[in-house]
Amino acid sequence: MNLAIDIGNTLAKLAIIDGGQVVDFLKTEQIDTAYIEKLLKANPGIDAAVIVSSRDTDEELERFLEQRMKRFLRFDQNVPVPIVNRYATPGTLGADRLAAAVGANTIYPNSDILIVDFGTAITIDVVSGGEFLGGNITPGAAIRFKALHHFTKKLPLCSLNDNPTELFGNTSVSAIECGVVNGIVYEIEGYIRDLQRKYSDLRIIFTGGDSNFFAKRLKNTIFATYDLVAYGLNRILEYNAE
Incomplete structure (x- = not known):
């Protein structure tokens, strides 16, 4: 079994993968060697791990x-991947975005894919024919709510709710x-509309913490998965062992 660790800006997400399938998925605000030790004792079959981080490198955790x-x-921009990266400045590309692109191409090989990751920031990326073409970054829902509250005198701090x-x-x-x-919603619908004009058989994948919330509010056929980065990390781990 493999362990894929995605340390984001807010949460660390850990996926246990067996035979290419995620069999367990965990989230935690605090990740350290004690947390991983407990996880490994509960899952003694794990013998390989891959990590990507949007924060500073945790050298103690990686040594462990x-x-x-x-x-x-440790996945970063210098690690070979099984897709072509067309980003003009690969050194500035978030490794989690590239991992998500690999995950998308693993699910829909050599297809035209729109990936929307609803995290702290929302990333909108495109993979076509096994090539990562790039994408855009925009503030996520929590950032927008906080900005309205912070930069005005009277507006309250709000959040997403299921109403x-x-x-x-x-x-x-x-x-x-x-x-x-x-x-x-209108922003993402605009991307979907314009990309469907270019790609007649566009696949759409939503991922990230708020993906299910927004998938329910869009009319298009969407594949929503919380563990897209994990699938990509697992594919990259196996690719570098081939």
């Missing part, structure tokens, strides 16, 4: 994994909630 695993890989979103709000809270949610 190197010592405990038969195979260990149906109307077209317009009739209170300050509902106006903010509708404004942020509908703004993101």
